Amino acid sequence: MINKKGELTSQQVILLVLVIASFLIALFFFYNIVSDDYSEEELCKLSVLGRASTSSSIKGNIPLKCTTEKICLTSESGGECEQFAGEEKVMKVELPKNDPQEVADIIEKVYAESLYSCWKAMGEGRLDLFGSSEIYTSFLPGALSSTLDFFKGKDVHPTCVICNRIAIDEDFIYEDKKNKENGGLKSYFIESSDKVNVRDYIEKNGPGGSLSYLQLFTDKQIDKFPKAFEDKFGRKEVKGGVIDEVGIIFIQIINKGDPFQKNSWGQSLSAVGANGALIGGLIVVGAFVVNPVGSVIGLVGILKTAVAVGGTTAILSAFKDSQQNAISAGYCGELNSPKQVDEGVYGCSFVRPFDYDNINEINQVCKNLEGNP
Amino acid sequence: MIKGKRGWIREEVPRIILAVLVVSIIIYGAYLLYSSYGNQENQKAKTFIDSLEGKINALEDGENNEFTFRTAKGWTLTSYSKQDANVPDKCFGKGCICICNMDCSGLSCSKESILDSCQATGYCRKINVDNVKVYNIPFGSGVIGKPFIYSYKGFSTELERISINKVIKEINMTFHSEVVSFNRYQDVPSGAGGV
Numbered sequence: 001m002i003n004k005k006g007e008l009t010s011q012q013v014i015l016l017v018l019v020i021a022s023f024l025i026a027l028f029f030f031y032n033i034v035s036d037d038y039s040e041e042e043l044c045k046l047s048v049l050g051r052a053s054t055s056s057s058i059k060g061n062i063p064l065k066c067t068t069e070k071i072c073l074t075s076e077s078g079g080e081c082e083q084f085a086g087e088e089k090v091m092k093v094e095l096p097k098n099d100p101q102e103v104a105d106i107i108e109k110v111y112a113e114s115l116y117s118c119w120k121a122m123g124e125g126r127l128d129l130f131g132s133s134e135i136y137t138s139f140l141p142g143a144l145s146s147t148l149d150f151f152k153g154k155d156v157h158p159t160c161v162i163c164n165r166i167a168i169d170e171d172f173i174y175e176d177k178k179n180k181e182n183g184g185l186k187s188y189f190i191e192s193s194d195k196v197n198v199r200d201y202i203e204k205n206g207p208g209g210s211l212s213y214l215q216l217f218t219d220k221q222i223d224k225f226p227k228a229f230e231d232k233f234g235r236k237e238v239k240g241g242v243i244d245e246v247g248i249i250f251i252q253i254i255n256k257g258d259p260f261q262k263n264s265w266g267q268s269l270s271a272v273g274a275n276g277a278l279i280g281g282l283i284v285v286g287a288f289v290v291n292p293v294g295s296v297i298g299l300v301g302i303l304k305t306a307v308a309v310g311g312t313t314a315i316l317s318a319f320k321d322s323q324q325n326a327i328s329a330g331y332c333g334e335l336n337s338p339k340q341v342d343e344g345v346y347g348c349s350f351v352r353p354f355d356y357d358n359i360n361e362i363n364q365v366c367k368n369l370e371g372n373p
Numbered sequence: 374m375i376k377g378k379r380g381w382i383r384e385e386v387p388r389i390i391l392a393v394l395v396v397s398i399i400i401y402g403a404y405l406l407y408s409s410y411g412n413q414e415n416q417k418a419k420t421f422i423d424s425l426e427g428k429i430n431a432l433e434d435g436e437n438n439e440f441t442f443r444t445a446k447g448w449t450l451t452s453y454s455k456q457d458a459n460v461p462d463k464c465f466g467k468g469c470i471c472i473c474n475m476d477c478s479g480l481s482c483s484k485e486s487i488l489d490s491c492q493a494t495g496y497c498r499k500i501n502v503d504n505v506k507v508y509n510i511p512f513g514s515g516v517i518g519k520p521f522i523y524s525y526k527g528f529s530t531e532l533e534r535i536s537i538n539k540v541i542k543e544i545n546m547t548f549h550s551e552v553v554s555f556n557r558y559q560d561v562p563s564g565a566g567g568v
Contacts, residue, residue: 014386020394063413068443082438086427162443178436245441350378356441360533369531373420373443 033174040067040089042133044121044371052127059131066160066371068247071110074169082177083167083245083356097173100188104195110166111353112202112213114248118163118351119217123186125331125349130159130252130370158253160366162373165247165356185242193242247356251365254335254347418445419496422472423449426498427482429470429537429544444528446561449477451487451525455503459488463497468505468544469496472554487525504543 044066051062067131070090075097085092090219093110096102122129158250170177337345354362375557421444428440444450453460453469461471475486491497506523526533526548536547 010387013390016391020398082431083440085431085440086424086429087424317380357439357534359441359530359534362532363530366531369443373417373424 003356021170031361040065040069041117041121046128048121048123048129052131058127064129064161064370066161066163068371068373069114071164072167072169073107073110073166073172075172076169079169079171081144081167081169081245095192097188100192101195102193104197105201107192107196108198108201109205109246110206111198111246113163113207114166115202115245115351115353116213116216117205118161118248118250121163122161122252122349122351123336125250125252125351126336127333128254128337128345128347129161130254130368136241142338145152158366159370160252161250161371162369163250163351164247164248165245166353167356170244173242179242182365189242195253243355243357246353247360247362248351248353249366250349250351252347252349254345382391414445415449415496416499417443418448418472418474421445421448422470422498424495425470425535429500429539432537432539434539437536438460439534440534442533444531444533445472446531447474447476448472448479448527449475449482449487449490449525449527450507452505452507453493454505459484461491461495461497464499467499468502469497469499470505471495477525477529479527482525482527486526494562500544502539502544503543506543506545508545508547522555527561 044064047063051059051064054062067089071085072084072090072092074078074081074092075095077094079094081090093106095106111224119125153257160245170180173185173189173298174180175186202217204212206212206216331349335345335349351359354365355363404425421442424442428438432438450470450472453473455463455466455468460469463469464471471491473491474491475482475487475494477487507526538545538547
């Protein structure tokens with residue numbers, strides 16, 4: 001290989017030059033040409049994988065090539081969603097004019113698919129996508145500190161990606177869209193939205209194959225929601241109006257340590273999940289039922305098993321606040337990331353719908369929004 | 374041992390070539406990372422201004438609506454009217470909206486500095502009306518009856534809610550918690566709720 005003088009032979013030099021040149025060409029193609037050949041969904045998945053396999057310190061410099069998918073639900077073939085005026089690549093989904101049940105079915109399907117595709121694209125919450133810049137410190141001792149701060153609404157802000165925006169054509173909702181306040185809602189819209197039941201849909205349907213969305217969100221551990229859990233997602237009214245646009249948002253918070261390890265009081269999230277307990281001012285029984293803005297607000301009790309299994313399992317929670325009940329998928333545990341300094345990266349990831357017009361809530365939750373609008 | 378000139382060249386040149394190549398790769402990689410990051414910010418700004426222009430154009434005269442926008446954090450939105458003397462070249466002859474790479478959120482920026490920024494790095498869109506107005510009255514500022522009004526809006530959050538009101542030959546914009554209008558320091562749109 002190397003001659004007696006320790007010099008590289010001209011053959012080796014040529015080989016090295018060729019290898020490096022190939023690398024440069026590949027890099028050039030990756031950034032400039034390949035991106036045109038892939039669908040936006042594939043490009044997003046590729047960039048997510050790229051992020052996850054990159055060292056924490058430079059993650060922020062790798063662009064997350066995920067573009068918000070815009071879905072317009074409209075009753076007419078030529079109908080437009082005003083919410084997307086002036087925006088490109090809007091996918092239209094037509095709603096039937098005389099079948100409220102069919103309308104409800106379509107809305108449920110779009111919601112469920114959007115949640116699931118977002119969850120899948122983001123590596124089911126198991127990948128460290130945003131790096132160490134979002135690791136927080138806290139006055140609380142123990143590995144639970146930042147997770148608890150998050151649940152308690154302290155000044156802890158996850159990083160988010162808006163995967164989808166789903167809007168309903170205002171012509172479908174209002175009798176007179178120019179007079180929303182006083183014009184009233186169309187009776188057909190009310191009838192249709194009353195039939196929307198996403199909870200039921202994700203329990204009984206799946207993206208294909210034998211597994212339901214619910215099973216996929218919970219690592220096949222949950223088959224049914226408890227009867228007591230009443231989901232009114234998709235038809236709650238806000239401030240006297242209607243939520244006519246939701247954003248499906250992926251949220252990730254990086255933890256200082258394993259949120260399922262015991263803290264200084266000998267408690268862990270898994271223990272709480274299994275037994276029901278009061279920790280750090282949080283009432284948690286059975287499962288996380290939290291408002292991502294801050295306070296813990298209720299109990300579901302369906303995730304005892306899921307949370308109790310070693311702590312690194314998928315969870316599916318009902319995030320409930322004063323405005324809406326929303327179906328959400330979540331994961332807390334170790335995140336896949338290149339190992340650094342002999343330490344794993346831990347965190348919690350969620351995907352949930354937000355009222356897209358309630359910007360205060362989204363801005364409060366998401367310190368940073370990544371991905372393309 | 375003293376080597377001949379030829380021997381030295383044979384020994385060192387491949388190493389130098391390799392070193393240059395490795396350094397080039399590192400510089401190129403760093404450039405790609407930097408430019409892709411910069412491009413993302415530029416792309417956000419461009420998407421925002423296109424979206425704002427599209428929504429303005431979609432409104433009919435006398436119509437108003439409120440929209441949620443994904444903004445470009447650290448950039449500033451401003452506008453220019455047809456009769457303004459100093460406007461960016463891109464805005465000449467018509468009402469215009471611009472988003473410029475200058476952070477004026479929580480800061481007082483001079484008209485001149487914003488104009489310079491818009492001229493150099495801004496994305497502008499001509500609007501088919503004479504007057505396009507942004508009144509930005511920061512919440513809690515000013516004195517009753519004499520609100521302190523900025524004619525620009527610096528973005529400090531990712532999402533902003535803007536109400537757009539289209540009247541004949543004029544467009545007024547109101548932010549979620551602030552009044553935003555372009556180029557008129559005295560004219561607060563009715564119902565804007567100044568401070």
